[in-house]
Amino acid sequence: xxxxxxxxxxxxxxxxxxxxxxxxxxxxxxxxxxxxxxxxxxxxxxxxxxxxxxxxxxxxxxxxxxxxxxxxxxxxxxxxxxxxxxxxxxxxxxxxxxxxxxxxxxxxxxxxxxxxxxxxxxxxxx
Numbered sequence: 001x002x003x004x005x006x007x008x009x010x011x012x013x014x015x016x017x018x019x020x021x022x023x024x025x026x027x028x029x030x031x032x033x034x035x036x037x038x039x040x041x042x043x044x045x046x047x048x049x050x051x052x053x054x055x056x057x058x059x060x061x062x063x064x065x066x067x068x069x070x071x072x073x074x075x076x077x078x079x080x081x082x083x084x085x086x087x088x089x090x091x092x093x094x095x096x097x098x099x100x101x102x103x104x105x106x107x108x109x110x111x112x113x114x115x116x117x118x119x120x121x122x123x124x125x126x
Contacts, residue, residue, distance in 0.1 A: 038087050040066040044074055045082040050125060052084050060085075 037059040043052035055074045060066035066085040075083065094102050 037061050038089065040085045041088050041091065042070040042074055043084040044080040046079055047081050052082065
């Protein structure tokens with residue numbers, strides 16, 4: 001099928017109407033105008049929890065958007081009372097491969113272990 005008015009090749013195959021068959025831009029090789037949004041790690045403190053727990057990750061343009069998206073995605077059932085979002089590139093972490101040299105210094109300080117202390121029964125959350 002040929003469109004005489006524009007001179008371009010068109011097809012109505014598939015029931016989509018007049019669809020060009022050639023010279024259609026695909027976007028391949030085009031660099032995006034905006035860089036990819038940074039990755040954020042999300043931590044939520046539950047209603048019954050005492051600490052924040054990592055629940056997932058998301059991409060956002062800025063900190064405020066990350067907080068709002070984290071609320072929408074990770075607390076849909078009102079299970080959270082507090083949300084932390086942290087840019088993933090701001091996190092410094094140890095490697096599991098380095099666990100022996102990283103944690104060995106605390107092993108020889110036995111006085112830091114709670115076995116040497118009596119905790120009263122009225123002290124909560126211990």
